[in-house]
Amino acid sequence: MGDRRMTQPMIQMENAQLHYKIGNAISAMMGLPSTVKAVDGVTLTLNKGESVGLLGESGCGKTSMGRILVRLEEVTGGSARFDGQEIKDLSGDELRSFRSRSQMIFQNPFDAVNPRYSIRKTLEEPLANARIPRDEWHTRVIDALELVGLGDPKQFLERYPHQLSGGQLQRVVMARALILQPEFVVADEPVSMLDVSVRAGVLNVFRDVRDRLGLTAIYISHDLALVRYVCDRTIVMYLGRIMEDGPTEDIVHAPLHPYSQALVAAVPTPHVDQSHDPLPIGSGAPDPRNPPSGCVFRDRCPRAQTRCADEVPMPRPIGTRRVACHFAEE
Amino acid sequence: MADTLLSIQDLSIAYQVGALDVVAVSEASFDVPQGAIVGLVGESGCGKTTMARALTRVIADNARIAAGAMQFAGQDLAAMSEREMNNLRWRDISFIPQSAMNSLDPVYRVEYQILEVLRDRGGMSKQQARARAVELFEMVGIDPGRLRDFPHQFSGGMRQRAAIALALALNPKLVVADEPVTALDVIIQRQILDQLRSLQRDLGLSVIMVTHDISVVAYICDRTVVMYAGKVVENCDTATLLNEPLHPYTMGLKNAFPDLQSAGTGVLTPIAGSPPDLIDPPKGCRFAPRCPFATELCRSTEPPLTEAAADHHVACHRADEAATLREVAQDPATWGTAA
Ligand SMILES: Nc1ncnc2c1ncn2[C@@H]1O[C@H](COP(=O)(O)OP(=O)(O)OP(=O)(O)O)[C@@H](O)[C@H]1O
Ligand SMILES: Nc1ncnc2c1ncn2[C@@H]1O[C@H](COP(=O)(O)OP(=O)(O)O)[C@@H](O)[C@H]1O
Ligand code: SF4
Ligand code: SF4
Ligand SMILES: [Mg+2]
Ligand SMILES: [Mg+2]
Numbered sequence: 001m002g003d004r005r006m007t008q009p010m011i012q013m014e015n016a017q018l019h020y021k022i023g024n025a026i027s028a029m030m031g032l033p034s035t036v037k038a039v040d041g042v043t044l045t046l047n048k049g050e051s052v053g054l055l056g057e058s059g060c061g062k063t064s065m066g067r068i069l070v071r072l073e074e075v076t077g078g079s080a081r082f083d084g085q086e087i088k089d090l091s092g093d094e095l096r097s098f099r100s101r102s103q104m105i106f107q108n109p110f111d112a113v114n115p116r117y118s119i120r121k122t123l124e125e126p127l128a129n130a131r132i133p134r135d136e137w138h139t140r141v142i143d144a145l146e147l148v149g150l151g152d153p154k155q156f157l158e159r160y161p162h163q164l165s166g167g168q169l170q171r172v173v174m175a176r177a178l179i180l181q182p183e184f185v186v187a188d189e190p191v192s193m194l195d196v197s198v199r200a201g202v203l204n205v206f207r208d209v210r211d212r213l214g215l216t217a218i219y220i221s222h223d224l225a226l227v228r229y230v231c232d233r234t235i236v237m238y239l240g241r242i243m244e245d246g247p248t249e250d251i252v253h254a255p256l257h258p259y260s261q262a263l264v265a266a267v268p269t270p271h272v273d274q275s276h277d278p279l280p281i282g283s284g285a286p287d288p289r290n291p292p293s294g295c296v297f298r299d300r301c302p303r304a305q306t307r308c309a310d311e312v313p314m315p316r317p318i319g320t321r322r323v324a325c326h327f328a329e330e
Numbered sequence: 331m332a333d334t335l336l337s338i339q340d341l342s343i344a345y346q347v348g349a350l351d352v353v354a355v356s357e358a359s360f361d362v363p364q365g366a367i368v369g370l371v372g373e374s375g376c377g378k379t380t381m382a383r384a385l386t387r388v389i390a391d392n393a394r395i396a397a398g399a400m401q402f403a404g405q406d407l408a409a410m411s412e413r414e415m416n417n418l419r420w421r422d423i424s425f426i427p428q429s430a431m432n433s434l435d436p437v438y439r440v441e442y443q444i445l446e447v448l449r450d451r452g453g454m455s456k457q458q459a460r461a462r463a464v465e466l467f468e469m470v471g472i473d474p475g476r477l478r479d480f481p482h483q484f485s486g487g488m489r490q491r492a493a494i495a496l497a498l499a500l501n502p503k504l505v506v507a508d509e510p511v512t513a514l515d516v517i518i519q520r521q522i523l524d525q526l527r528s529l530q531r532d533l534g535l536s537v538i539m540v541t542h543d544i545s546v547v548a549y550i551c552d553r554t555v556v557m558y559a560g561k562v563v564e565n566c567d568t569a570t571l572l573n574e575p576l577h578p579y580t581m582g583l584k585n586a587f588p589d590l591q592s593a594g595t596g597v598l599t600p601i602a603g604s605p606p607d608l609i610d611p612p613k614g615c616r617f618a619p620r621c622p623f624a625t626e627l628c629r630s631t632e633p634p635l636t637e638a639a640a641d642h643h644v645a646c647h648r649a650d651e652a653a654t655l656r657e658v659a660q661d662p663a664t665w666g667t668a669a
Contacts, residue, residue, distance in 0.1 A: 057515045058486070165604045195373045196542055200586040201600035222515050225545075225588035229595050252590060266516040268523075268545035269591040270584060272569040276524070276549075283471065283521055 010083055010184055010216040011046035011069060017077035018064050018240075022289070033289040038064035040240035040291075041078070043315070048183070051210060051217040053227030053248065055263065056237035059288060062220045065237075066186035069218065070104045071095075082184070100130045100180035107189040109169040113161050113176075119145075120157040123176055130180050144175040149205050167198030171205060178209065185210070188220045203229055224267050228252055236260045239286050239296040246321030256323045258301050295325070303327055334401075335504060335536045336362040336385070341398035341408070343380050345390065352608045353396070354380040356560040359635060360643070362504070367530060367537040369551030369568065371544060371583075373605055377560045378540045379428055382508045384408075385538070386425040387415050403503070420451045424497040428508040428540075433493060434481035440492055441477040444499060452500045466495040471525055487518035494526065501533070508540040523550050544587055548572055556580050559605050559616040562635055566642040576644040576652040578621050581659040599662040615647065622664045623648055623655055 018039040028034050038061045046052055054062045067073040068080050074088040081087065082102060090098050106112040113122050123141045132140065145153035148171040161169055170190060177185060187206060191199040207230055210217050219230045227234055228248050236244040236257060244257040255261045262281035268274065282300035295313050298304040307326055315322040318329065343355040355377040362368050370378050383389050385400060385407065400407035402423070407415065419425075427433050434443055441463055448459035464474040470491040481489060490510060497505050510526070511519040527550055530537050539551055547554050547568060554571045556564040556579065564577040575581050585599040603620040606612050615633050618624040627647050635645040638652075648655060658664050 057517060167604070195604075196544075196583060197373055197586050197601040198604065199600070200598035201602075203598060204600070223588075224516075225590045228590065229588050229598060262517060264590070266520040267590045268516075268520070268543070268549040269589050270544045270548045270572055270587050271589075271591055272548050272572060274549060274591065276527075278524065279517065279520055281517060 008048045009045050009081075010048045010050070011044065012081040012084075013042050013044045013068075013079065015078035016042045016044075016068065016075050016080045018061075018068055018073055019076045036288045037240045037291065038288065039068065039075075042240070042242055044235070044242065044245070046216060046218070048216055049214045050233065051215075051219060051231045053224075053231035053234040054218055054220045054237060055222065055224055055227050055234055057222060057286070059286070060237045061240040061288075062222075062237060063188055064240075066104055066188055066218060066220060069184070070102050070186055071098065072104070096130070100126075101182050102184045103177040103180070103182040103186070105174055105177045105185065105187040105190050108193050109166060109173045110161065110193075112173045113169070115161050118158050118160055119164070119172055122161070122172060123179055126176060126180055132180075140179055144179040145172075147178060147209055148172070148175045149201070150175070165198065166194050167202055170194060170202050174202075174206065174209070178213070181213075182215070184216045186218045186220065189222075190219075191226070192221075206230065224252065224263060225269075236263065239288055239291050241296055242315050242322070242324060243297065244321060244323050245315060246319075246323075250320055256318060256321060256328045257325050258303050259297050303330070332363040332365055334361045335364045335403065337399075337401040338362075338381075339399045339401065341381070341384065341400060342396040343377075343384050343389070344394055344396045345380075346392045346394070347609070350609055351396075353611075354393075354560055354608060355384070356611075357398070357635075358557070358560075358562045359398075360555045360562055360565045362536055362538060363553070365530075365534050365536055366552040367527070367539055367550055369547035369554040370538060370540045370557065371542060371547055371554060372557035373542060375605060375608075376557045378542075378557060379508055381557070382425065382506045382538065382540050385504075385506050386419055386423050387412075388419075388425060420447060420502065421500045422502055423504045423506065424500070424502045426493050426497045426505065426507040426510055428512075434484075434489060436481050439478050439480055440484070444477070444492075444496055447496060447499050462499065466499060467492075469498065469529060470495045471521075487514055487522065490514065490518075490522055491525070494522070494529075498529065498533070498535075502535070504536045504538070505530075506538045506540075509542070510539070511546065512541065512543070519546075526550065544572070544583055556583075559611060560608055561616055561645060562643070563617070563646070564642075564644045565635075566639075570642060574652070575656065576638055576642065576649045577617075577646050578623050578648075578655060578659065579617050581656060582620075582665065585659065585662070585665065597662055599665050602666050615645075622659070622666070 016039055019035040019037050022036055023032055023034050056062055068075055071087050123144060124137050127137050127140060142153045150156055150171055191202050221227050232248055234248040234251050235242055238259050244260045251260055255264045262279050265279055280302050292299050294310050295308040298308040313324045313326045315324040338358055338360050341355055341358045342353055344351040344353045372378055395408050444463045445459045448454045448462050463477055467474040467477060472488055472491050511522050551568050554568045555562055558579050564580050582601040601620050606616055612619055614630050615628040618628045633645045633647045635643055638644045638649040
């Protein structure tokens with residue numbers, strides 16, 4: 001992959017929205033909210049070969065973003081493009097090609113595979129769906145297993161999911177996502193179900209494969225320590241919006257958005273001398289059905305002013321970053 | 331050192347599976363000092379939950395305490411009758427189960443479930459119980475106005491706080507919490523740990539905190555017990571454990587953990603292989619098949635848990651070489667590649 005590839009956008013989102021419909025006619029008559037704004041006005045460019053971590057609390061819209069980008073959902077407003085093409089308009093051959101170029105790795109490996117399929121069949125299924133000629137299957141399967149570090153694939157081919165450890169199965173799930181040689185991968189909390197001692201191995205494989213294949217990748221997590229290990233760039237989300245976007249190291253060492261500051265401060269470290277200062281954030285979980293006016297973070301923000309209730313802060317460039325806060329410089 | 335509140339001595343707990351015994355906790359020993367938070371860490375399946383449950387004797391039907399003692403304030407919990415034990419539960423020792431998030435009964439209002447404990451177990455009048463419920467909610471940081479909610483109206487964090495409130499209802503001396511923050515986001519996790527810490531200080535509680543996360547242990551636990559495949563392999567104060575571990579497994583765990591405080595991203599090193607099957611554990615040291623420092627002795631003879639340094643217990647034949655092993659353990663090449 002040359003320079004040309006590195007600077008071409010793979011993903012472009014412009015004011016993208018994904019509003020899920022909830023409730024029914026009666027709740028609507030009662031004036032209750034009828035949508036959840038899972039993704040609400042996201043603008044973002046991801047160049048080919050770039051990796052970004054999507055960070056934020058449960059329910060902030062990380063998985064929803066991923067689902068738009070592999071077309072498990074369609075944007076309900078704005079635009080989401082893959083390699084220049086509007087994802088929701090793809091059809092026919094273009095859609096089939098998109099389905100192999102863009103893949104998602106799900107959180108729980110045990111949910112992601114059919115327990116009655118052998119590992120061989122698990123890996124052959126996407127090949128069949130993509131109409132890959134049958135005589136290529138075996139080589140492809142072996143290559144994919146080797147890619148994720150399951151050397152000696154013969155040992156695994158005829159086994160069933162329950163006969164593998166969690167770490168091995170997550171590698172199989174990864175192999176399945178990679179077998180069609182995608183250019184873009186969304187990994188949704190791929191190690192959260194794994195034991196600590198094997199987690200590191202799966203993360204290393206992910207990093208290694210991504211670098212070797214020059215993949216464009218989105219890595220979803222609520223743990224900045226993991227995101228930092230995998231991605232040079234991080235996007236912090238809150239209630240469907242981008243709060244901060246920039247180099248991971250900058251965010252780790254000097255977060256600018258008040259929400260990023262709380263997130264960084266909240267991560268425990270394996271040291272007894274870590275800070276125990278109270279978090280700079282109000283408690284109370286955000287409610288995506290009823291976000292506050294203006295800045296969606298303002299009811300928990302220690303720095304909120306009257307302007308924050310009236311005016312939505314748009315992400316604006318500050319140095320190496322984009323930050324959505326009226327007072328980010330202060 | 332503070333007085334010992336609970337002393338676990340050579341405790342073994344077995345599950346009967348068909349004709350076989352799975353010894354999930356094997357000859358475990360450690361002390362819980364009065365007023366301390368003690369962490370119990372290890373990988374999934376190493377016996378943490380089994381141990382935690384045994385302390386209140388809420389164990390599975392196919393489980394039994396096969397050997398050992400649990401000395402609590404002068405009495406052996408392992409030898410108590412079910413009636414005596416029942417008197418102790420909630421009042422002296424309370425347990426927050428691993429799935430505490432889902433442990434509230436969905437069909438009853440939260441208040442009802444708290445009142446039930448206060449009245450049935452604490453012998454309070456309805457009025458006293460009401461007042462106490464309000465007090466408890468305030469203590470754990472939930473608006474008492476939410477007492478009449480159903481559990482599904484609570485977020486995960488609120489349910490976890492409610493479970494803590496319930497555990498504190500009758501002023502126990504010891505709270506055993508099984509993975510109380512594992513399923514939660516970092517921000518909520520932090521808020522709950524802070525709450526637990528300040529309650530523990532204010533009330534002079536002792537806490538056993540089960541977790542698989544050494545960062546959580548570093549944040550909140552005074553002492554830490556490391557388990558591997560049903561065995562206690564290391565036990566000391568948390569600072570010593572993290573700075574100068576004596577057991578190779580503890581060294582490996584540290585290498586596998588991301589550290590936001592480190593200067594760069596560094597490398598995470600997995601421990602190759604996986605924990606042994608407890609139906610047929612390996613002879614000798616149970617960690618030997620994954621240990622880069624294993625010798626012939628390790629593979630044939632089980633290392634006993636000994637006090638290798640003052641108040642620092644470890645089960646490893648090579649504990650006296652730990653300083654050297656720690657150096658070598660920092661090199662990722664030591665741990666080979668993961669399977
Ligand atoms: N199919 C759906 N219908 C209605 N609401 C939904 C649907 N899927 C998700 N949501 C809501 O959209 C919001 C964003 O959800 P999403 O799954 O994207 O969050 P997330 O950031 O991935 O969270 P987590 O960290 O818990 O996985 C949440 O409020 C969620 O409840
Ligand atoms: N009811 C049961 N019957 C048989 N084996 C069990 C039962 N509960 C747990 N085990 C086994 O006991 C061991 C320890 O389990 P557990 O205490 O739950 O570990 P942890 O909490 O550390 O993950 C595991 O091998 C587990 O499979
Ligand atoms: S815009 Fe206002 S409320 Fe929002 S993060 Fe900035 S200071 Fe806080
Ligand atoms: S006893 Fe031997 S195998 Fe076990 S941890 Fe110590 S060195 Fe490793
Ligand atoms: Mg999600
Ligand atoms: Mg457990």
